[in-house]
Amino acid sequence: MTTRTAPTATPDEATPAVVPARRNPLSPKKLLLSKWTAVQPRNREKHFVVVRVIEPEPPALRIEQVELEAVHSRRMLQLHWRELTDTRVWRQGWV
Numbered sequence: 001m002t003t004r005t006a007p008t009a010t011p012d013e014a015t016p017a018v019v020p021a022r023r024n025p026l027s028p029k030k031l032l033l034s035k036w037t038a039v040q041p042r043n044r045e046k047h048f049v050v051v052r053v054i055e056p057e058p059p060a061l062r063i064e065q066v067e068l069e070a071v072h073s074r075r076m077l078q079l080h081w082r083e084l085t086d087t088r089v090w091r092q093g094w095v
Contacts, residue, residue, distance in 0.1 A: 028053060028063040028081045036068065036084060037091040045070040047094050048077065 036048045047070070054065040066084075068077045084090045 026081070026085055028066070031066055031081060031084070034092070035094050037093065037095040039087075039089055039091060043073070043075075045072055045075065047071040051076075053081075054078070 031050045048068040051069045052067040066081045
């Protein structure tokens, strides 16, 4: 059995570059009951749940809208599902 020793790293190599983690792409069909956190809460509303994926009239068209419900106030918010991919506005899960 052979054992390997880890190569020694120079100070520049010891600190890895920070690379943002890539998330899996969102699918509008799997958004129902997913949890979201608003980066900048408004009206003390920070945590939301997708309660409805709004189907287009002709079923052949793509899903465009989702309806979110604020956990704290139960207020409904309707938005385009791709807005949830903007990490400056939304974080997936309850953070």
